[in-house]
Amino acid sequence: MTDMATKEAKVPDKDSLFTGTYNFGTVTSKINDIVTGPTGKGWVVGFAVSFLILQVLLMAVTWLLYEGIGTWGVNVPVGWGFDIINFVWWIGIGHAGTLISAILLLFHQQWRTSINRFAEAMTLFAVACAGLYPLAHMGRPWFFYWLMPYPSTMQLWPQFRSPLIWDVFAVSTYLTVSLLFWYTGLVPDFASLRDRAKNIWARRAYGILSLGWRGAARHWHRYETSYLLLAGLSTPLVLSVHTIVSFDFAVGNVPGWHATIFPPYFVAGAVFAGFAMVVNLAIPARAAYGLKDYITDKHLDNMAKVMLASGWIVFFGYGVEAFMAYYSGSPEERDLFMKNRAFGPYGLWYWMLILCNGIIPQLFWWEYFRRSMFWLWMISFVINIGMWLERFVILMSLQRIPWQSSAWGQYSPTFWDLSTYFGTFGLFFTLFFLFLRLVPMISAFEMKHMLPESHTHAPGSGGHH
Amino acid sequence: MAAETNSNLLEQAKPRINAMAATALTVALVALGATVALGLVVGTGPMFRSLLIGYMMPFGLAMGSLVLLMIQWCTAGYWGYVLRSPLEAGTRTLPVWGLVFALIALGGLTIFNLRPDYHPENHHEELNVVSSEKLWPWADHELVEHLHHHEKLVVEEKLGYLNVRFFAVRAAIAFSIWIVLALLLNRVARREEAEGTSQKLRDLAMQYSGPGIVIYSITMLFISTDWSMSLQPIWYSSMFPVIFGFGQLLGALCLNALVYVMLRSGIEDLSTGRNKKLMRDLGSLILGFVVFWTYISFSQYLLIWSTNLKEEVPFFIARTNGGWEYVTAALVFGQFVIPFFVLLLRDVSRSGKWLARVAGFILVMRFIDLYWQMKPAFRPGDFNFFSLETVMDLAAGAGLFSLWLFVFLRQLVRFELLPVNDYRKATEPVHTVSDDVEVAGSHG
Numbered sequence: 004m005t006d007m008a009t010k011e012a013k014v015p016d017k018d019s020l021f022t023g024t025y026n027f028g029t030v031t032s033k034i035n036d037i038v039t040g041p042t043g044k045g046w047v048v049g050f051a052v053s054f055l056i057l058q059v060l061l062m063a064v065t066w067l068l069y070e071g072i073g074t075w076g077v078n079v080p081v082g083w084g085f086d087i088i089n090f091v092w093w094i095g096i097g098h099a100g101t102l103i104s105a106i107l108l109l110f111h112q113q114w115r116t117s118i119n120r121f122a123e124a125m126t127l128f129a130v131a132c133a134g135l136y137p138l139a140h141m142g143r144p145w146f147f148y149w150l151m152p153y154p155s156t157m158q159l160w161p162q163f164r165s166p167l168i169w170d171v172f173a174v175s176t177y178l179t180v181s182l183l184f185w186y187t188g189l190v191p192d193f194a195s196l197r198d199r200a201k202n203i204w205a206r207r208a209y210g211i212l213s214l215g216w217r218g219a220a221r222h223w224h225r226y227e228t229s230y231l232l233l234a235g236l237s238t239p240l241v242l243s244v245h246t247i248v249s250f251d252f253a254v255g256n257v258p259g260w261h262a263t264i265f266p267p268y269f270v271a272g273a274v275f276a277g278f279a280m281v282v283n284l285a286i287p288a289r290a291a292y293g294l295k296d297y298i299t300d301k302h303l304d305n306m307a308k309v310m311l312a313s314g315w316i317v318f319f320g321y322g323v324e325a326f327m328a329y330y331s332g333s334p335e336e337r338d339l340f341m342k343n344r345a346f347g348p349y350g351l352w353y354w355m356l357i358l359c360n361g362i363i364p365q366l367f368w369w370e371y372f373r374r375s376m377f378w379l380w381m382i383s384f385v386i387n388i389g390m391w392l393e394r395f396v397i398l399m400s401l402q403r404i405p406w407q408s409s410a411w412g413q414y415s416p417t418f419w420d421l422s423t424y425f426g427t428f429g430l431f432f433t434l435f436f437l438f439l440r441l442v443p444m445i446s447a448f449e450m451k452h453m454l455p456e457s458h459t460h461a462p463g464s465g466g467h468h
Numbered sequence: 469m470a471a472e473t474n475s476n477l478l479e480q481a482k483p484r485i486n487a488m489a490a491t492a493l494t495v496a497l498v499a500l501g502a503t504v505a506l507g508l509v510v511g512t513g514p515m516f517r518s519l520l521i522g523y524m525m526p527f528g529l530a531m532g533s534l535v536l537l538m539i540q541w542c543t544a545g546y547w548g549y550v551l552r553s554p555l556e557a558g559t560r561t562l563p564v565w566g567l568v569f570a571l572i573a574l575g576g577l578t579i580f581n582l583r584p585d586y587h588p589e590n591h592h593e594e595l596n597v598v599s600s601e602k603l604w605p606w607a608d609h610e611l612v613e614h615l616h617h618h619e620k621l622v623v624e625e626k627l628g629y630l631n632v633r634f635f636a637v638r639a640a641i642a643f644s645i646w647i648v649l650a651l652l653l654n655r656v657a658r659r660e661e662a663e664g665t666s667q668k669l670r671d672l673a674m675q676y677s678g679p680g681i682v683i684y685s686i687t688m689l690f691i692s693t694d695w696s697m698s699l700q701p702i703w704y705s706s707m708f709p710v711i712f713g714f715g716q717l718l719g720a721l722c723l724n725a726l727v728y729v730m731l732r733s734g735i736e737d738l739s740t741g742r743n744k745k746l747m748r749d750l751g752s753l754i755l756g757f758v759v760f761w762t763y764i765s766f767s768q769y770l771l772i773w774s775t776n777l778k779e780e781v782p783f784f785i786a787r788t789n790g791g792w793e794y795v796t797a798a799l800v801f802g803q804f805v806i807p808f809f810v811l812l813l814r815d816v817s818r819s820g821k822w823l824a825r826v827a828g829f830i831l832v833m834r835f836i837d838l839y840w841q842m843k844p845a846f847r848p849g850d851f852n853f854f855s856l857e858t859v860m861d862l863a864a865g866a867g868l869f870s871l872w873l874f875v876f877l878r879q880l881v882r883f884e885l886l887p888v889n890d891y892r893k894a895t896e897p898v899h900t901v902s903d904d905v906e907v908a909g910s911h912g
Binding site for chain 2: 109110164239242246250253254256261262263264265266267315319322323324326327329330331332333368
C-alpha cells in the first residue's frame with residue numbers, strides 16, 4: 004500500500020482524463036466518502052427544494068385524476084399539447100446515458116469512465132419523468148395494462164399499427180435494460196460500500212444490493228461478460244426509442260410531421276439534449292464534491308464536441324425539412340413551413356429554436372467555449388431550451404393547418420400543464436439528490452482501471468490514455 | 469525503422485498494384501466498348517441511363533473516401549492511420565471523376581436519344597414520369613407540358629430548382645468545393661511527409677475537416693436530389709439524401725478495408741498484434757455502418773408504406789413488382805442479413821481473409837443498392853434480368869468501376885501506403901476491459 008501511495012501520477016496536462024495523485028485506496032475513499040460521510044448542508048437545501056417542487060407534481064396529478072384531462076389545455080381538435088412535448092423532451096434527455104455507457108464502451112472510449120454512472124442515473128430519472136405523461140394522459144392510468152397484449156376476457160387487443168403501442172414496448176424495454184445495466188455496474192461498488200458501512204442498517208442494505216459480491220475472479224469474469232452483453236443490448240436502444248418517438252409524428256399523415264428524415268434527426272436531437280443535460284448536472288456536481296480530478300476538463304471538452312456534432316445533424320435536419328417543403332412542390336407542405344412554422348404565429352418560436360439549437364452551439368468550434376465552465380454550462384442550458392422549443396414548434400405549427408375549418412384550433416397550456424411540467428423537475432432532482440447521497444456517483448473500480456498500477460504489465464503506458 | 473518497413477511495404481506491393489491497375493484498365497476499355505456497342509443496338513437513351521447508374525458507385529467511393537478522411541482527422545482513431553493513404557488516393561480521383569460526370573450529364577441532356585424512333589415502352593406510367601428525350605425527365609419540357617393535371621402541377625412547381633442551368637451550376641460548385649477540400653487535405657499530408665508531424669499541422673487538418681464534413685452534407689443534400697431523386701420528379705423523401713450519402717461512407721469503408729487486407733496479405737501476418745485489433749475494429753465499424761444503413765433504409769420504407777401517399781408510395785411499388793421484388797429481397801439479405809450475422813461472429817472479423825470477403829461482398833451490394841435506387845425510375849415495376857438492357861447496365865457498371873479503380877490504383881502508388889510521419893504511428897489501439905472478456909461460444 005505504501006509503495007503504491009508513493010507512486011506519482013503523471014503531471015496533469017489539459018488532455019488528462021484523470022489528474023491528481025491517487026492509489027487504489029484513495030480512489031475508493033474519495034468516491035465512497037461522499038456516500039458514507041456526513042450529510043452536507045448544500046445537499047439538504049437542494050433536496051428540500053426539489054422535494055418541495057415534487058409536491059407541485061403531486062398536486063397537479065391529483066387534481067388531474069380527480070377532475071379529468073380537461074384540466075389540461077388539450078381538447079378537440081388539439082389533442083396533444085404539453086404532455087407530448089414534455090414526454091419527448093424528457094425521454095430525449097435520457098439518451099446521453101445510454102450512449103455514454105453502451106456505445107462508448109463498445110468503441111473503447113476511455114473518457115466514458117467517470118461520467119457513465121452519473122449519466123445512466125440521469126437516464127433512469129428522465130425516463131421516469133417522461134413515462135408519467137402518457138400514463139397521466141390516459142385519464143384512467145390504473146388501466147395502463149390494457150396497452151399490453153394479453154388475452155383478456157374483453158377480447159381487447161392493442162392496435163399494433165399504432166406507434167403509440169410501439170412506444171409502450173420501446174420505453175419499457177429501455178427502462179428495463181437501462182436499469183439492469185446501471186445496477187450491474189453498481190454491484191462491485193455496492194460491495195465496497197457494504198464493507199465500509201458505519202452502521203448495521205447501511206451494511207445490510209448495501210449487502211443485499213451487492214448480491215454477495217466478494218470480488219472473486221469468477222465474480223469478475225461473470226460481471227464483465229454480463230456487462231458487455233448488456234452494453235450490446237443497450238446499443239440498439241439508443242436508436243430505437245427515439246426513432247419510435249419520432250414515428251409518433253412521422254407515421255401521421257400530415258405535412259410537417261410526415262418527414263422520412265425524422266428518425267435519425269430525432270435520435271441526434273436526443274443525444275444533443277442529453278449531453279447538454281449531463282454537462283448541466285456534471286459541472287455543479289463536480290464542483291460541489293471536489294471531483295475535478297475525476298471529471299476533468301477533457302471530459303467536458305469531449306462532451307462539447309459530441310454536442311457540436313449531434314447539433315449539426317439536428318441543424319442539418321431543419322435545413323432538409325425546409326428544402327423538402329419547397330422541393331415537394333406540395334402547397335400543403337410549403338404553406339405549413341412558410342405560414343405556420345418559419346413565419347406566421349409561431350415564427351418567433353421557430354427562429355428562437357434556430358438560434359438556440361443552430362447558431363449558439365456553433366461557439367463550440369472554439370476551444371475557449373468548450374473549456375470555459377461558465378460558457379459551457381450556459382450554452383448547454385440554451386441547448387436544453389432549444390430542444391424543448393423544437394418539440395413545441397413541431398407540435399404547434401401543425402395545430403393550425405388550414406385544410407378544414409373544423410380542424411382549426413388554438414392551444415395554450417393551462418396552469419395545470421405548467422405545474423405538471425414544473426413538478427417533473429422536482430421528481431427528477433429529488434431522485435438525483437438521493438442518487439448523489441446513496442450511490443457512488445462515479446464507478447470506483449473502473450477509475451482504478453485507469454491508475455498506473457493497473458497497467459503494470461504494460462510499462463510506459465502511463466496512468467491515462 | 470518503421471519508415472523502412474513502410475517503404476518496403478510500398479516496394480513489395482507496387483508490382484501487384486500496377487498489375488491490378490493494368491487489369492482494371494483493360495476491363496474498363498472492354499466493358500465500356502461493350503456498353504457503347506450495346507448502346508447502338510438497344511438505343512443510346514438506355515446507354516446514358518446505364519452510364520449514369522454505373523457512375524454513381526465509383527463516385528460514392530471517391531466521396532466516401534473524402535468524408536472518411538475528414539472523419540479520421542476529427543476522431544483520431546487508429547484505423548485512420550492505416551486507412552489514410554488509400555483514402556487520400558481516393559480523393560485524388562475527384563477531378564477526373566468530375567469530368568466523367570460532365571460528359572455523361574452533357575450527353576444525357578443533349579444527344580440523349582440519337583435514334584428518334586426509339587421510345588422505350590412504359591407499362592407503368594402511373595408509377596413514374598419517364599422521358600425518352602432527356603436523361604432527367606424534368607428537363608424534357610414537352611413531357612412536362614403533357615403530364616396529367618396533378619403531376620404537371622407538382623413538377624412545374626419544382627422547375628425553379630430543377631432546370632438545366634441551375635443543375636449545372638450546382639454540380640460545378642459542388643465539384644469545385646470537393647476538389648478544393650481534397651487538395652487541401654492532400655497538401656497537409658505532403659507537408660507532414662516533408663516536415664514531420666506537428667500539432668499545428670493536425671490543427672490545420674482539423675480546421676479543414678470539421679467544416680468539411682458539414683459542407684459535404686449540405687452539398688450532398690442537393691447532389692443526391694439532383695442526380696438521383698429527381699429521376700422521379702414527383703417523388704420526394706427527406707431521408708433519401710441521408711441514405712445516399714451514408715451509402716458512400718459504407719462503400720468507401722469496405723473498399724479501404726479490402727485494400728488494406730489485399731496489400732498486406734502475404735507481406736505481414738494479419739492475425740497478430742496491431743493487425744489483430746485493427747481487423748476487429750474495422751469489422752465492428754463495418755458492422756455498425758451496415759446496421760445504420762439498414763436502420764435508415766427501413767425507416768424510410770416504413771414511413772412511406774404506412775402513410776401510403778400517392779406522391780411517395782409509387783417509389784416502393786415500382787421496386788416491389790415486376791421482378792424488382794427479387795432485387796429488393798437480395799438487398800435485404802445481401803446488405804443486411806448476411807453481413808450482419810457474419811460480422812457478428814468475432815472470430816470472423818478478426819481474420820483478414822474473412823473481413824476482405826465481407827467487404828468485397830458489401831461492395832457488390834453497394835452497386836445493387838444504387839441500381840435499385842435508380843434503375844426503377846426508368847423501368848418502374850419492370851425488371852428483366854435476361855435482357856440486353858440489363859447486360860448493358862452491368863457492362864457500364866463494370867466499365868466505370870474499373871476505370872475509377874485504375875485511376876485510384878495509379879494514385880495509390882504515388883505515395884507511401886502508411887503515412888510516414890503520422891502522429892498515431894507509435895500508438896497501439898487501446899487495450900480495454902472488453903478485450904479480455906470472452907463471451908461463451910466465441911473464442912478470442
